[in-house]
Amino acid sequence: MPNDVNFEEIKQKFKNAGLDEKIEIYTTTQGLSVEQFKELLRMFPIQHLDKLERAMS
Numbered sequence: 561m562p563n564d565v566n567f568e569e570i571k572q573k574f575k576n577a578g579l580d581e582k583i584e585i586y587t588t589t590q591g592l593s594v595e596q597f598k599e600l601l602r603m604f605p606i607q608h609l610d611k612l613e614r615a616m617s
Contacts, residue, residue, distance in 0.1 A: 571599065575603055579611070582604060582605075583612055583615045585600070586612060587612075587615050
């Protein structure tokens with residue numbers, strides 16, 4: 561399943577990214593399921609959720 565492999569790549573990149581790059585990946589990646597977005601969100605530093613919220617508005 562290419563979509564799953566692609567998500568695994570996105571997830572690994574997200575895991576290794578700095579805060580600004582995490583926000584960029586989260587806000588610009590398209591085609592992920594709600595569960596996949598939730599999985600990325602679980603890896604996001606909770607103390608910076610306000611910055612992610614601002615980027616999404």
